[in-house]
Amino acid sequence: MKAVVTMGSGGYEQLQCRTVRLPELGPGEVLLQVLAAGINNTEINTRVGWYSSSVTSGTESAVTAEDKLTPKADGGWNEATPFPFIQGTDCCGRIVAVAPGGDERTIGLRVLVRACMRKSGFASTExxxxxxxxxxxxxxxVKVRADEVFPVACDWSDVELATIPCAYGTAENMLHRGQVVSGMHVLVAGASGGVGSAAVQLAKRRGAKVTAIAAKAKAEQVLAIGADRVIxxxxDVVACLGEESVDIVIDNVAGTGFGGLLQVLKRGGRYVSSGAIGGPLVTLDMRTLYLKDxxxxxxxxxDEPVFQNLISYIERGELRPLVAKVFPLERIADAQREFLEKKHTGNFVLVPPPLGREV
Known part of the structure; x- marks a missing residue:
C-alpha cells in the first residue's frame, strides 16, 4: 500500500511517501481502507520531538529550528516514538476485512476510529x-482493534467526518472533565484551531455562554460557529473580561497568557488543558491557585462516554464540521507547513490516492 512513513525526528524531509506492506491482522483487529485522514498538531509535535522535557518553546518555534533538531529519547507522546512508522491520528474509514473469528457483517461499514485507546481499561489513564x-x-x-471503530450513520462526506476524532474527542473530553453544563460561562483559548473550534461548538451544545480567544481576522468565523463573544x-483578557468572570477555561495554548486565564476564573473555577502550543512552560502564582480554590x-x-457522545451528536445533526482545506496524501509536507501558519479556521484533511494510483 501507499503510505507516508516518518523516518525519525526532524524536518519535513523525514516524511517519505513510499510503498509498504499491507498490515497483517491479529486477533480482534479489523482492516480499514482510509477514506480521509485529518491533520493535527500532535503529528507535528511527535515528528519534531516536542514532547521532550528538553523543549521549552511552542510548536511553531520548535519547527522553525528544524535544522537543529536531534532525536530525543523522550520526545514521543508516551515513550520513545517507534520510528520509522506511519503517523495519522484521525480516520474516516471503511471496514474491508476482519481477523478470523471477527464479525464479517461489519465489512463495508463506514466508521470513525477512537484514536485514544485505554490499554488497561477505563479504570486506568494509561x-x-x-x-x-x-x-x-x-x-x-490501517489496522485497529475492532472495539475501537464506531459506525456512523450520517450524510457527511468522508472529509467532513475526518475532522472529528482527535479535535472533537479532545474538546469533548475537556468539557466532560470540566463538568460544563448549561448556564456556565466558558472561555475557550485558541478558538479558531481544530480543538478550540470544536470546544466552542460543543460548549454551546451544552448550553454554555462562550467567550472565545482568536485572531481578529478570524472573529467572524468563530462567531458563526456559536461563540457569544470573541476577544x-x-x-489583555483580564482587562476585557474582568477578574472572576468565567466559570471554566478550556485551553490548549498556555504560554505567556496562562496567568491571565487563571485571573478571570471565578472562585472555585476550573482550568482544563489539553496542550501548550503557545509554550509548555508557564508562570503560576500559587496564591491565585489556592486563594481562589x-x-x-x-x-x-x-473518558469512556466521550466518543460515543460524539457519534450521537453527529447522527442527530448537532455538530458542524469545519474543513479548512483538503490535500492529497503526498502533499503532507505542504499541508503541515500551511497548518503552522495558523491562517485557517477548523481542520486540514489528507485524502489518500484512489486505489491503484501511484503516489
Missing part, C-alpha cells in the same frame, strides 16, 4: 494513540 504509538492513517489502509488573542485539570486520556 493510553496508546493511533499514529503516535503505533501505525496510523497517513496511508491507504483578540493579543488583547481553583482546580487545574489535565486532559489527555479520553
Amino acid at each position: 493510553t496508546i494513540w493511533m499514529g503516535s504509538d503505533f501505525d496510523g492513517t497517513f496511508a491507504e489502509f 483578540d488573542r493579543n488583547a 481553583l482546580t487545574l485539570i489535565g486532559s489527555t486520556a479520553w
Whole structure:
C-alpha cells in the first residue's frame, strides 16, 4: 500500500511517501481502507520531538529550528516514538476485512476510529494513540482493534467526518472533565484551531455562554460557529473580561497568557488543558491557585462516554464540521507547513490516492 512513513525526528524531509506492506491482522483487529485522514498538531509535535522535557518553546518555534533538531529519547507522546512508522491520528474509514473469528457483517461499514485507546481499561489513564504509538492513517489502509471503530450513520462526506476524532474527542473530553453544563460561562483559548473550534461548538451544545480567544481576522468565523463573544488573542483578557468572570477555561495554548486565564476564573473555577502550543512552560502564582480554590485539570486520556457522545451528536445533526482545506496524501509536507501558519479556521484533511494510483 501507499503510505507516508516518518523516518525519525526532524524536518519535513523525514516524511517519505513510499510503498509498504499491507498490515497483517491479529486477533480482534479489523482492516480499514482510509477514506480521509485529518491533520493535527500532535503529528507535528511527535515528528519534531516536542514532547521532550528538553523543549521549552511552542510548536511553531520548535519547527522553525528544524535544522537543529536531534532525536530525543523522550520526545514521543508516551515513550520513545517507534520510528520509522506511519503517523495519522484521525480516520474516516471503511471496514474491508476482519481477523478470523471477527464479525464479517461489519465489512463495508463506514466508521470513525477512537484514536485514544485505554490499554488497561477505563479504570486506568494509561493510553496508546493511533499514529503516535503505533501505525496510523497517513496511508491507504490501517489496522485497529475492532472495539475501537464506531459506525456512523450520517450524510457527511468522508472529509467532513475526518475532522472529528482527535479535535472533537479532545474538546469533548475537556468539557466532560470540566463538568460544563448549561448556564456556565466558558472561555475557550485558541478558538479558531481544530480543538478550540470544536470546544466552542460543543460548549454551546451544552448550553454554555462562550467567550472565545482568536485572531481578529478570524472573529467572524468563530462567531458563526456559536461563540457569544470573541476577544483578540493579543488583547489583555483580564482587562476585557474582568477578574472572576468565567466559570471554566478550556485551553490548549498556555504560554505567556496562562496567568491571565487563571485571573478571570471565578472562585472555585476550573482550568482544563489539553496542550501548550503557545509554550509548555508557564508562570503560576500559587496564591491565585489556592486563594481562589481553583482546580487545574489535565486532559489527555479520553473518558469512556466521550466518543460515543460524539457519534450521537453527529447522527442527530448537532455538530458542524469545519474543513479548512483538503490535500492529497503526498502533499503532507505542504499541508503541515500551511497548518503552522495558523491562517485557517477548523481542520486540514489528507485524502489518500484512489486505489491503484501511484503516489
